[in-house]
Amino acid sequence: xxxxxxxxxxxxxxxxxxxxxxxxxxxxxxxxxxxxxxxxxxxxxxxxxxxxxxxxxxxxxxxxxxxxxxxxxxxxxxxxxxxxxxxxxxxxxxxxxxxxxxxxxxxxxxxxxxxxxxxxxxxxxxxxxxxxxxxxxxxxxxxxxxxxxxxxxxxxxxxxxxxxxxxxxxxxxxxxxxxxxxxxxxxxxxxxxxxxxxxxxxxxxxxxxxx
Numbered sequence: 001x002x003x004x005x006x007x008x009x010x011x012x013x014x015x016x017x018x019x020x021x022x023x024x025x026x027x028x029x030x031x032x033x034x035x036x037x038x039x040x041x042x043x044x045x046x047x048x049x050x051x052x053x054x055x056x057x058x059x060x061x062x063x064x065x066x067x068x069x070x071x072x073x074x075x076x077x078x079x080x081x082x083x084x085x086x087x088x089x090x091x092x093x094x095x096x097x098x099x100x101x102x103x104x105x106x107x108x109x110x111x112x113x114x115x116x117x118x119x120x121x122x123x124x125x126x127x128x129x130x131x132x133x134x135x136x137x138x139x140x141x142x143x144x145x146x147x148x149x150x151x152x153x154x155x156x157x158x159x160x161x162x163x164x165x166x167x168x169x170x171x172x173x174x175x176x177x178x179x180x181x182x183x184x185x186x187x188x189x190x191x192x193x194x195x196x197x198x199x200x201x202x203x204x205x206x207x208x209x210x211x
Contacts, residue, residue: 013169013194014049014060035174038191042172050166050197051104051150051157060197063157063164068202070094073209079109079156081118081126084141087158087206094203100160103145108153110137113145159205169194 055061063069070090072083092098105113113127127145129138135146143158151157172193180188199205 014058014196015192015194034189038174038189039172042191042193046193046195047148047150050164051148053197060195061199062197063159063199063205064151064155064207066199066202066205069159069199070203070206071209072206073211076211078112078116079154079208079210080116083208084126084158087208088141091159091204091206096160096201096204097162100162101143101158102161103140103143104151104157105145105147106149106151106153106155107147109156110147113140154210156208157205158208160201163199163201163204164197165200166197167195 049060049062051062052064053060053062055065070087072087072090074080074083088098088101091101110127110129114125114129116126118124118126127138127140131137135148136144137147138145170193172191174189174191177188177190180186
């Protein structure tokens, strides 16, 4: 039986800021449409930071820059079924819950996952395509697969994402500056959000790469 210990982690607010001068087409948008545009901008940056943030210069320490994550490389050739099995084996060896894994890939690699087969000379694609809500594009060995450009092509993440902690200090704050350029009667929208993210157990993640 494994003893579970509670280990405190330190998180600090990293801030995403966005500025938008309200001119031309933006003046024609409703409040909800403006909020949606600003929200989408923050969501893209949020995802980018969580996956690949450098951890320095006010950036979140993303999954890919977390020290100690597992890595499986195929030495320059396309990732194979054997690589996926090897990654799962490494996670299992680190006592990660194999029933709770998720996979992230770049959209450019969907064709590789569909054309590559589990067993040679058979119609057994690695990825079983089935697009669903929430960005899920299918399953690989029974695990849900999600596609995003926030991870570089020819790289994949498989892991237990319950081991990823995300903290927010308040929500998305938006303020309007009516006098941004009062000579031309141009106002601005200024938005800021404070958050941090941390992989609680580095070995809960595995990077599979073609390189």
